[in-house]
Amino acid sequence: MSNTFHQELHQCAEDYYEWQKEQYPVSSSHQGFHRWDDRLTDYSREAIAARRDFTGKILDRLSTMRHKSQQKDDYVDYILFRAQIEGAILMDSILDSPARDPQLYVNECSNAIFSLLKKEYAPAHARLESAISRMKAMPKMLSHARENLTAPVRLFCRLAVRSASAIGILFNESLGKLVEGAPEGLASAYAEARDVALNAINSFSSWLEEIMPSASEFAPMGEKAYEALLSTALLLPLSADELLGISRTELARLRAQEAWLADPAMADPDPARSACVPKSQSEFLEAYEKRQAEVLDHIRERGIVNLPAGIGPFHIRELPAAFRPTSPGGFMNPPGIYDEDPSGFYFIPTYHPDSPNFYIRAAIEEPRPILAHEGIPGHFLQISISRKLDNTIRAHHHDSVFIEGWALYTEEMLLRTGLYPEGSAGHGQVLRLGRYRAARVEIDAELHRGHMGVEDAARRFREAGGLDSEAAEGEALGAASRPTQKITYTVGKWQIMELLGRYRDRKGRAFRLGDFHDELLSYGSLPLTVINYLLFDDSSLLDAALEKREKARIELMIETA
Secondary structure: OOHHHHHHHHHHHHHHHHHHHHHOHHHHHHOOOOOOOOOOOOOOHHHHHHHHHHHHHHHHHHHOOOOOOOOHHHHHHHHHHHHHHHHHHHHHHHHOHHHHOOHHHHHHHHHHHHHHHOOOOOOHHHHHHHHHHHHHHHHHHHHHHHHHOOOOEHHHHHHHHHHHHHHHHHHHHHHHHHHOOOOHHHHHHHHHHHHHHHHHHHHHHHHHHHHHHHOEOOOOOOHHHHHHHHHHOOOOOOOHHHHHHHHHHHHHHHHHHHHHOOOHHHHOOOHHHOOOOOOOHHHHHHHHHHOHHHHHHHHHHHOOOOOOOOOOOEEEEEOOHHHOOOOOOOEEEOOOOOOOOOOEEEEEOOOOOOOOOHHHHHHHHOOHHHHHHHOOOOHHHHHHHHOOOOOHHHHOOOOHHHHHHHHHHHHHHHHHOOOOOOOOHHHHHHHHHHHHHHHHHHHHHHHHHOOOOHHHHHHHHHHOOOOOHHHHHHHHHHHHHOOOHHHHHHHHHHHHHHHHHHHHHHHHHHOOHHHHHHHHHHOOOOOHHHHHHHHHOOOHHHHHHHHHHHHHHHHHHHHHO
C-alpha cells in the first residue's frame, strides 16, 4: 500500500467532510453534529459561488492523484469519493436548484426546526435558543432566495407554496412544546422570532404565487444528462433503456402474482378487514410500533440477519405537515453519522381510520411490510451498521440504490422465508408495494428524459402501480422533484438478487442466507457495482460503470457546449 496515496486521499476527504458540516449546518444537525445549530445555510450568491469553487478544487486535487496502481481498498475509496464529488457537481449543474427550485429554501426553513426537535440531544431551552437564532436568520435567507430564483419552475413553486402553508404547525405546535417551562424572556424571544420567521415565509409564499404565472413549465433534463447521472452519481453500468426493461419485467411479474392470489383484492389494503382499527393517532402509532416484535422473532428464528450490539430503538412518529406534498408515504429518519443517539424514526402520515392514503390503509390492516422496510431488517438496521464503519469515505457514502434496494429486497425476502401466510394481507401488500416501486423506475426514466409529463406520471402510478389518487399524485411530484430517486428501489433489489444468486452458487452446501446478508451489510451503503468487486473480486460491473461514466460525461459536454 502506498501510505502517501492513502493519507493524501483520506486527508482530502476529511477536508471536504469538515467543510460540508460548516457549510450546511441544517444537514449537520440532521446528522447529529450540533456545533452550528444556530445557523442556516448561506444562500447568498457569493456563498453559492464559493461552495462551487471549493468543490471544484476538491475534484482538482483528486484528479492529480494516481490511483490505478494502488491496492484494491485504496482504489475503491478513490472511486467512491470521486463519485461523491462528481455526483454533487453534476447534480448541481443539471438541476441548478438555487435558481429554479424554491423548495430548496422552504425546506431549509422547515428542516432547520425539525432537525432540532426530532431528538432530545440537549436540554429543551438550549434547542429553543438555537431555533430562535435560526428563525431570526430566515428573512435574510429568503431575501437571498428571491435574488437567486431567476428561472423558477412553476411546479416547484406550487409545491413550495403548499409546504410553506403547513410550516406554521411545525413552528407553533411542535416547536412550542420546547417553550413549556422556559424562562419568560426566552419564551417571549421565541414568540417574536417565530412571528418574524412566519411573516417572512408567508411573504415569500405570496411572492411565489405572484410570479407563478410567468414561471417556466417543468422541463426534463434530457437523455444525455439522465444517462450521466446514472453512471456518475450512482455508478450504475445500466442505461435508461435497460432500466425500463427491468421495470417492465418486474411490473409484469408482480401484477400477475396479484392476479394469482386466491383473492386479488388482498393486494389493496382495506382497514375493514382488520380485526382492530385504532381509535386515535396515539393508539395507531403505538400499535404500529409494537408489531416490530413479530418481525424480530422471525428474523432470529430463521437466522436471517445478525443484529449487532448497539442497535438503538426504532420509533413511529407522525409526519410533520410541512413534508406532506412530496412525501405522501412519510419517510425514514435513521441515526445520523455523527449521532450519539442510536435511535431512529419512521414518520408516517396523519392517521384517520377512513383515510384513502395507501400507507395509512396498509398500516391499519398489516403494518409489518412497511415496518420491516423502514426498520429492521430494512433501513434502520442497514444504516445503523453503515454509519459505524471505520473507513470515513465509506461511512459517508450514501448510495440510494443500495439503501432503497436493500429495504425493498427485505420485503419479498421476508415473504419468501415465511413471515406472511399464503394469500394473506401481508402477502398481497408485498406484491402491491413491489408493483408500484417497479412502476417508479419507468416513470422516473421517462419523465426526466422527456417522454412523459407529470400528469401522465400520476396516471401511470394509478393504473400500473395500483395507487390511490392522493398517493399517485405525491409520487409523481416527488419523482419530478428528485430525479433518479425513484429508480433506486427496484434496481437495487434486482442487483442484490443477482449477488445473492452468485453467492449461493459459490458457497454450495455451505450457503446460509444470514451469512450473505451479514456480509452484504458489512460493506456499508456502497454502490452494488463496488460491492460486487469487494465480494467476488470481480471488477467487471464497476469497470463497465466507469466506462459508461466517461462516455456519458463526454456526450453531455458536447451537448452543452
